[in-house]
Amino acid sequence: MSAALSRVPVAAEIIRRTQESPSVFTLGLRLCDPAQHSAYRFMPGQFNMLYLYGVGEIPISIVSDPDRDDELEHTIRVVGRVTRGFDALKVGDRIGIRGPFGRGWPLEQVRGKDLLLLTGGLGCAPLVSVINYVTQRRAEFGRIAILQGVKHMDDLIWRDRYDQWAALPDTQVLLAADVAGASWSWHVGLVTELIDQVAFDLNNAHVMVCGPEPMMLASIRKLCDSGVDEKHIWLSMERNMQCALGQCGHCQIGPHFVCKDGPVFCYPEIRERLGVKGF
Ligand SMILES: Cc1cc2nc3c(=O)[nH]c(=O)nc-3n(C[C@H](O)[C@H](O)[C@H](O)COP(=O)(O)OP(=O)(O)OC[C@H]3O[C@@H](n4cnc5c(N)ncnc54)[C@H](O)[C@@H]3O)c2cc1C
Ligand code: FES
Structure with missing residues (x-):
């Protein structure tokens, strides 16, 4: 990452906006400087700091395909001040961007594994x-x-992507909604209840988990009971962030800085502090 892209936001133009659900939307971004755009690289699991001029800056995961360089994709849920501001933007508007930041998923370690x-x-x-x-x-x-x-079947976004992934070789897709109506053909209940339906032996698998912390804790319990090696459980953590540079301390989980040591952690690295109030 160049120093310019880590410390000072550069301008990016919104080239696509997709409303995924009433409160979730996706922005397709292109850095305004063509040289910066073509030099930009990221790894899955990393995030950018998106800056809404005059309002504030927030961490958002990069959703795009790392092999595609036409746009940088970010999917955002409206929860508060800055995300509400982003929601009001349209194609052609500009925002600031810094990144990519953090340690992504351990792709080399999981190569060849289920x-x-x-x-x-x-x-x-x-x-x-x-x-x-x-x-x-x-x-x-x-x-x-x-x-x-x-939580609710109407919260499911990217139905077409799940269909496409389900059609890939050796790929199983299982969906769950806590609350669902008659048109929902998937599981009604918690996502952790689907773990028993996975079609391969979990003893040798690696697991990547991301969601609200109570869901991650329940998942870990179930995975360990199902024979998953805890060193094969990888978690993407969310914390309030300001600098993304390991300097302000806003994102700390004990000695770990989520912005630079994470957001992806191997479960044993943060086991003692996971779910503990204050961390
Ligand atoms: C590494 C990382 C990746 C993220 N990726 C995404 C993403 O892809 N899409 C997305 O929509 N959001 C993502 N987030 C969360 C996003 O950064 C927050 O929703 C955003 O900062 C909220 O800003 P706001 O000003 O709109 O809300 P605020 O006004 O700051 O807060 C509104 C409410 O949300 C809570 N909140 C704020 N930030 C967080 C947080 N980080 N974790 C939990 N609760 C929070 C506050 O306590 C408050 O209740 C990510 C966070 C991190 C740390
Ligand atoms: S956000 Fe400042 S130390 Fe991580």
């Missing part, structure tokens, strides 16, 4: 780029199971 990708809510966002990465290199990885849970 992979379970377990996500809740918008936790699916940091895993989309992994799915893109793996599907471009399908022969280099083992079987894949993609498990996604939402």
Whole structure:
């Protein structure tokens, strides 16, 4: 990452805006400087700091396919001041961007292994780029199971992507909604209840998890009970961030800085502090 792109936001233009659900939208961005845009590289699981001029800056995962360089894709849920401001933008508007930041998913360590990708809510966002990465290199990885849970069936975004992934070789897709109506053909209940339906032996698999912390804790308990080696469980963590440079301390989990040591951690690295109030 160049110093300019890590410390000072550069201008990016919104070239696409997609409304995914009433409160979730995707922005396709292109850096305004063509040389900076073509030099920009990221790894799945990394994030950018997106700056809404005059309002504030927030960390957002990069959803795009790392092999595509036409646009940088970010999917955002409206929760507060800055995300509400981004929601009001349209194609042609400009924002600031710094990044990419952080340690992404351990792609070298999981090469050749079976992979379970377990996500809740918008936790699916940091895993989309992994799915893109793996599907471009399908022969280099083992079987894949993609498990996604939402609170209400209407919260599910990217239905067409799940259909496309389900059609890939050795790829299983299972969806769950806590609350669903008659048109929902998937599981009604918690996403963790789907773990028993994974079509391969979890003892040798690696698992990538992202979602609300209670969901991640329940997943870890179930995965360990199912024989997953805890060193094979990888978690993408969210914390309030300011600098993204390991300097302000806003994002700390004990000695770890989520912005630079994470956001992806191996479970044993943060086990003692996971789910503990104050961390
Ligand atoms: C590494 C990383 C990747 C992220 N990726 C995405 C993404 O792809 N898409 C997306 O929509 N969001 C993502 N987030 C969360 C996003 O950064 C926050 O939703 C955003 O900062 C909220 O800003 P706001 O000003 O709109 O809300 P605020 O007004 O700051 O807060 C609104 C509410 O959200 C809570 N909140 C704020 N930030 C966080 C946080 N980081 N974690 C949990 N609760 C929070 C606050 O406590 C408050 O209740 C990510 C966060 C991190 C750390
Ligand atoms: S956000 Fe400042 S130290 Fe991580």
